Amino acid sequence: MKKLYFLLCFVFIIIFEWSCSDLQFDRIDKVSKAMINQDSNLVIAESDVIDVSAAKTIAYGHCWNTKGIPTIADFHSSKTNAPHKEIFTDTIKNIEVNTTYFIRSYIQKESEIIYGEETSFTATVKGLTITCLSVKVTGNQSFTVGSNINGIGSLKIFEYGSICIKANNDLQEMKKYESLKNDTSWNDSYSNLVKGETYKIKAYIKLSDSQIIYSNELSLSMPQLIIMTDTVTITGSSSVMLQGTIENLPYEIVSNHGFCWSATSAAPDYNASRISLYESTDTGNYNAVLTGLQKGVRYYYRAFALSNNSVVYGEIKSFIIN
Known part of the structure; x- marks a missing residue:
């Protein structure tokens, strides 16, 4: 009986010590x-x-x-x-x-x-936007277009840029850039454009060979100087009032405008007799008085404007003081 008692006590002590010690496990990754x-x-x-x-x-x-x-x-x-x-x-x-x-x-x-x-x-395309923001004329034959791309997120952009198209839909020029990883804004400059020509501009992004996304389209007519020769009013026996109009202004200022006239040439030009009214920054009508004229003589006249060392003329007209 004693032996059984001591054996039970020994087992109890072992179990107690084991329960009080830390359990050790191998950690894994x-x-x-x-x-x-x-x-x-x-x-x-x-x-x-x-x-x-x-x-x-x-x-x-x-x-x-x-x-x-x-x-x-x-x-x-x-x-x-x-x-x-x-x-x-x-x-x-x-x-x-x-x-x-x-x-x-x-x-x-x-x-x-x-x-x-x-x-x-x-990955699918959702919420990706490309916008052609503005077009700004920078010269008689040039402009700059600003664009941006938002919502790229994790997508890979293989190519992006902008396209300038003529009014007849022929390609004028294309600006392109390789790859893009983040949203961006950029400006493209186009030059050697034709005065008076209308151009269409839009930005684009290329997601794959078969998937290209285009922006909204903006249009711009390149500014050109347009001069109109208007009527003449006879104000006396030897004087008249000539009238003209600056219909449209170019990018550069008009450094001189007025009328050129002649009694001997049916096509008076800037080097003939002229009335100069000098610089103009606005469109609209203008006039000038021409004096010292003779009765019965036919006079030829036309409006002119000088911009960037180039002279633009209006229609040739004539008058006679009777």
Whole structure:
């Protein structure tokens, strides 16, 4: 009986000491299956570090490809701070539209790489905007157009730029730039344009060989100087009042305007007799009095304007004082 008693006491002591000591388990490295959050065109991968071993961690993050079973030899993120049991996220960039991607989380140790379960996603276009904002004339034959792109998110843009088209829909010129990863604004300058010609301008982005998105379209008529020769009013036996109109102004200022006239030439020009009214910054009517004229003589006249060392004339007209 005594032996049984001592045996029971011994077993009790062993059980007591074992219950009071710390339980020791080997820790393992484990990450969860990535969750994919797609907000408009932004793709965010979220995973959970379930457990971390004592072995040194080199890096952890997400890896992805278009073939399946992605590894860190493919596209991947890399976080180097020591991981704890936590949720971590990565924004996946440079994604091609309508393409399926495979993704999984990973932890890289000195001797091995542990991967989470694979999942997949497909990027579509939603909320991507491209806008042609404004067109500004910068010269008689040039203008600048401003555009922007918003909502790129994770999408890969292969090409972007703007297009200038003539009124007959022939291409005037195209400005293009390679690749884009973030929202942007930019300006394009076009030159060697024709005065009085109307041009249509729009911006574009290329998502793939078969998918191009265009912006709204703006139009602009290149400014040109237009002068009209108006009526003449006989004000006396030797005087008249000539009238003209600046119908349209060019980009540069009108440095001189007025009338040229002659009694000997049916096509008076700037080098003939003229009345100069000098600079003008506005469109509208103007007039000048011509005196010292003779009765019975036919006089020829026309309005003129000088801009950027170029003279523009109105129609040739004539009068006789009887």
